[in-house]
Amino acid sequence: MxxxxxxxxxxxxxxxxxxxxxxxxxxxxxxxxxxxxxxxxxxxxxxxxxxxxxxxxxxxxxxxxxxxxxxxxxxxxxxxxxxxxxxxxxxxxxxxxxxxxxxxxxxxxxxxxxxxxxxxxxxxxxxxxxxxxxxxxxxxxxxxxxxxxxxxxxxxxxxxxxxxxxxxxxxxxxxxxxxxxxxxxxxxxxxxxxxxxxxxxxxxxxxxxxxxxxxxxxxxxxxxxxxxxxxxFLGSTNLICGQLRLSAAGMQLVVSDRVALPCPDSTGRAGETAWFSIRPEKIRLVGDGSGETGHLKGKIVMRVFCGDRWIYELDTDVGRLVLRVQNQGHPADEGRTAGLTWNLGDMISVEGGHA
CATH class of the missing domain: 3.40.50.300 (P-loop containing nucleotide triphosphate hydrolases)
Structure with a gap:
């Protein structure tokens, strides 16, 4: 009650x-x-x-x-x-x-x-x-x-x-x-x-x-x-905006002429503008023989050591993205180009792009 x-x-x-x-x-x-x-x-x-x-x-x-x-x-x-x-x-x-x-x-x-x-x-x-x-x-x-x-x-x-x-x-x-x-x-x-x-x-x-x-x-x-x-406001996030497009592989978020990201099918209708939030801890760095190429490539422009984790900033074709990675070994070097990937379920459709 x-x-x-x-x-x-x-x-x-x-x-x-x-x-x-x-x-x-x-x-x-x-x-x-x-x-x-x-x-x-x-x-x-x-x-x-x-x-x-x-x-x-x-x-x-x-x-x-x-x-x-x-x-x-x-x-x-x-x-x-x-x-x-x-x-x-x-x-x-x-x-x-x-x-x-x-x-x-x-x-x-x-x-x-x-x-x-x-x-x-x-x-x-x-x-x-x-x-x-x-x-x-x-x-x-x-x-x-x-x-x-x-x-x-x-x-x-x-x-x-x-x-x-x-x-x-x-x-x-x-x-x-x-x-x-x-x-x-x-x-x-x-x-x-x-x-x-x-x-x-x-x-x-x-x-x-x-x-x-x-x-x-x-x-x-x-x-x-x-x-x-x-x-x-509730934590930090990466916001990505684009236009939805339905392709043979499923729904895509077209950010530019060079970038079309896979995204959840239930986020809207083709032709609509959509915003997505991806938390920094949901993104992974891939490459170096892992077999994964990632959804995007980015250049590491900054890394910050926070004890139990590293925070990275990367310049990508969709803008600057922030990642949080657990401190489990050797960190990736600044200046390196790396692949970025995430699970589609971690792309959350949100209203409005002005945070």
Missing amino acids: TFLELNGLRKHYHSVRAVSEVSLSAERGEFISLLGPSGCGKTTTLQMIAGFVEPSSGSIWLDGQPLTTVKPQNRGLGVVFQSYALFPHMTVAENVGFGLDMRKIREPERGRRVRDVLELVQLEQHRDRLPAQLSGGQQQRVALARALVIAPPLLLLDEPLSNLDAKLRAEMQLELRRIQRSFGTTTVMVTHDQDEAMALSDRIAVMDSGRIVQLGRPQDVYERPATAFVAS
Whole structure:
């Protein structure tokens, strides 16, 4: 049964349309990310759920009850801000227990709930420290504990990991998911970080220009992007445009007088213009006696070492393509001409060519 439901949410600031017709439903216990670039409307949508911004139109329902006209302090939601917003003069335990104090929760119930949530976020041993004595990751967990200790029906996260360095952010993604699953709290997170959204979410809502342009499980949205924008924003991709032509060998994508690529037969009708997305990890370098010639030839103009993988850029007759190859031996040299090949099923037809 739907637990959180957004129906036709809109927000206008005079002539500026921040959010246009956002509709979304979440099941109890589900983790949903609103993913998109700056200005796409994701934070405004979260603020409307929290009650900090009043919708121009539309409705919000939580567990079957209307939420749109309820004041923020009466919604009972847990919110973790990008800045964490910890009280610097309060200890960890006092920060976590603040929401319970506002709700007149007395001892021993207050102490038990603070202790339980601090154990869950693995900060019980730091309960008497001030925020300035904590690392960034520890401060983030204090903010999360403070939001969860009130047992909110809904947890809202606004770029919760953006202030952490890359290594700590990756560690905290796993920690955040563990904590959310332990509590079973329905969660909506705003982020512009694609890796974060894919690592944490049950479903991702990709937003652009105030609208949700695709909603689905991380692996589905990544593997089957609906538009060029989604393909390019959720990870990196190669976009190839051409005209469809039916030949004796099947459907082809005619890119130029020199290039006609095989493509899936179900992508459209002959004569139509079509765009395809091919992920960098789906393309293979071939040649050097392998017996494969590939769909294209390209010259390696750049290679970058990333530890577990190499990233290559090749100039081809369809433009510059990017490849990701696992680090499994000697890399291909810059300046070399190589064949490129991929499975037809990895050519994904997408709408629009402007990513």
